[in-house]
Amino acid sequence: MRWHNSLFIKIFLWFWIVVVLCMTVATLSFQWLQDDYHRPLELREQDLLQRIAKNMEPLKVEKRNLWRKLQPGWNSIRFDLTELNDIPHDIAEFYEHAVAENQSLWGQEDGYIMMGPLMNGNEVYIAVSRFHWRHSIDEGERWLIPLLVVLMVSLLCAALAWHLTNPIRRLQKATKQLSAGDFDLPELRSHLNRRDELGDLSVEFIDMADSLQRLLHSHRQLLRDVSHELRSPLTRLQIALGIARKKDSDDVLRAEHDRIERAAGQVADLITQILDLAKLQQTGDLTTQRLDLVELFKQWVQDAELELENKQLSVKWNLASSEVFCYIDAVLMQRAFDNVLRNAIRFSPIGGALTISLENKNGQIKFSLTDQGPGVEESELDKIFAPFTQADSSRDHASGGYGIGLAMVKSILNMHHGVVIASNVAEGGLSVKWSLPDRFKR
Numbered sequence: 197m198r199w200h201n202s203l204f205i206k207i208f209l210w211f212w213i214v215v216v217l218c219m220t221v222a223t224l225s226f227q228w229l230q231d232d233y234h235r236p237l238e239l240r241e242q243d244l245l246q247r248i249a250k251n252m253e254p255l256k257v258e259k260r261n262l263w264r265k266l267q268p269g270w271n272s273i274r275f276d277l278t279e280l281n282d283i284p285h286d287i288a289e290f291y292e293h294a295v296a297e298n299q300s301l302w303g304q305e306d307g308y309i310m311m312g313p314l315m316n317g318n319e320v321y322i323a324v325s326r327f328h329w330r331h332s333i334d335e336g337e338r339w340l341i342p343l344l345v346v347l348m349v350s351l352l353c354a355a356l357a358w359h360l361t362n363p364i365r366r367l368q369k370a371t372k373q374l375s376a377g378d379f380d381l382p383e384l385r386s387h388l389n390r391r392d393e394l395g396d397l398s399v400e401f402i403d404m405a406d407s408l409q410r411l412l413h414s415h416r417q418l419l420r421d422v423s424h425e426l427r428s429p430l431t432r433l434q435i436a437l438g439i440a441r442k443k444d445s446d447d448v449l450r451a452e453h454d455r456i457e458r459a460a461g462q463v464a465d466l467i468t469q470i471l472d473l474a475k476l477q478q479t480g481d482l483t484t485q486r487l488d489l490v491e492l493f494k495q496w497v498q499d500a501e502l503e504l505e506n507k508q509l510s511v512k513w514n515l516a517s518s519e520v521f522c523y524i525d526a527v528l529m530q531r532a533f534d535n536v537l538r539n540a541i542r543f544s545p546i547g548g549a550l551t552i553s554l555e556n557k558n559g560q561i562k563f564s565l566t567d568q569g570p571g572v573e574e575s576e577l578d579k580i581f582a583p584f585t586q587a588d589s590s591r592d593h594a595s596g597g598y599g600i601g602l603a604m605v606k607s608i609l610n611m612h613h614g615v616v617i618a619s620n621v622a623e624g625g626l627s628v629k630w631s632l633p634d635r636f637k638r
Contacts, residue, residue, distance in 0.1 A: 235303060308326065309324070488521055493552065551564075602618075
């Protein structure tokens with residue numbers, strides 16, 4: 197990176213130029229406000245000067261006391277050339293300037309407006325007024341200049357702030373996309389023309405996103421490959437187990453064979469869940485239909501009736517209405533519901549109760565399933581939806597889980613543009629809640 201592309205140099209030079217420019221403009225403005233201004237009298241102003249000298253009683257010249265006698269509007273000042281040293285300095289200076297230019301003038305002298313001189317022998321007439329300037333640039337309201345300076349400084353600072361914060365906002369947005377699993381980052385990739393530290397940071401951020409995407413892809417590919425490779429020896433193990441059972445006609449080793457069969461079944465279930473999760477993470481295609489979730493959920497609960505009866509569990513329904521329609525992929529949504537339901541059954545105490553709530557609130561489907569189990573440590577709540585993540589010892593492999601079910605729930609909800617969270621219940625238990633739009637977004 198060249199030195200002139202450094203963000204530090206840009207900030208330093210920007211503020212240095214702004215300060216110098218403001219000081220220069222302020223100095224020039226101050227001088228301008230103090231400068232005298234003169235121009236030749238126009239014809240209408242010459243007529244006005246003559247009428248003032250003819251019809252208005254001249255004020256008596258008494259050095260600086262003259263200014264206290266000025267009345268609103270125009271005032272007539274008359275003095276003899278022999279009294280030039282006795283008149284106020286401002287009027288004398290204006291008169292001398294007009295004599296030097298050999299013409300009558302209109303102008304400013306230290307904040308007073310003057311017209312003249314009009315000569316009548318040795319008598320000199322000058323009209324003086326306290327009127328404000330009548331033009332915003334040449335003659336009046338010069339207080340606008342400091343205001344313009346402030347406005348200019350504000351615009352320059354705003355431009356600098358935008359120049360610095362705009363790429364930072366893009367990086368912030370890209371960070372949120374990356375945390376949500378979106379590695380595309382099109383907006384950030386389309387703004388890589390900066391040659392300073394922020395530009396280098398954007399390039400490095402995109403390189404990091406690409407590396408994470410490759411790493412995640414390799415991780416998923418490894419899981420799929422290992423799972424497929426495990427199926428072959430597992431199948432041979434199950435075949436060998438069947439042959440061993442036939443040879444053990446007297447059931448001498450029946451208990452050992454049953455134990456091996458259960459272990460092999462658990463491994464087979466784990467491999468199936470890993471492959472299902474990898475498939476969900478790889479594809480985003482859904483076959484959606486507008487279905488009644490109340491009817492579907494009750495049917496899926498009925499399918500788990502045997503597990504509910506084994507633990508003597510009851511189900512309490514909190515329904516906002518008898519029908520709640522939503523566009524979903526029924527196959528995937530059933531898998532998500534079954535994972536949450538069977539997870540709640542697994543950790544519920546015997547004789548406990550499950551509470552299922554469902555409503556459509558402002559176009560969002562709100563669902564929750566609450567059990568009366570041991571719950572989850574607060575520090576683990578955000579982690580239980582990650583693959584192969586288990587909570588504390590109260591929810592471990594001994595209960596039959598492998599940390600994949602809730603990860604599948606999250607993937608399915610993400611595919612439906614929804615979110616899923618978990619929270620502990622004050623009275624005891626875990627509540628899994630999800631929210632998704634009732635209309636599927638293409």
